[in-house]
Amino acid sequence: MSDTVNRDAAQPSVLFVCVHNAGRSQMAAGFARHYGGDDLVVRSAGSDPAQAVNPVAVAAMAELGIDIAGQTPTKLDYDTAYATDVIITMGCGDACPVFPGKRYEDWKLDDPAGQGIDVVRPIRDDIHTRVRTLVAELLPDKAVP
DSSP states (O other), X not given: XXXXXXXXXXXXXXXXXESSSSSHHHHHHHHHHHHHGGGSEEEEEESSOOSSOOHHXXXXXXXXXXXXXXXXOOBOOHHHHHTOSEEEEOSOGGGSOOOTTOEXXXXXXXXXXXXXXXXXXXXXXXXXXXXXXXXXXXXXXXXXX
């Protein structure tokens, strides 16, 4: 997983999951780390991870000053999912297992795989809006206008 499973029990955690863990979930995790800082445990994973993060997603995030270039797609595992409070799925359908007792949201987002920057920017912006709302719910003191 992208971050360690050990954490303060009072500290909220979120797991972003898409099939390849190379685009949508990596962008969401980048925004969540940016807005949540050390107060939010952020993880991302995929049901069938790619070899590398989508370079167009990296470029789209860099336009907003968020660096996700050093991230590595990671396989979703049960221990990490069970250690997470909120699980956000993005287009994995039946490929993403359900973990009982967790808060789930399924964000319907286009897949940026194989797309140019002009297609990826609106996906990034949609993710940005959703993550800001999520962080405001999980960390009201960190709400960003």
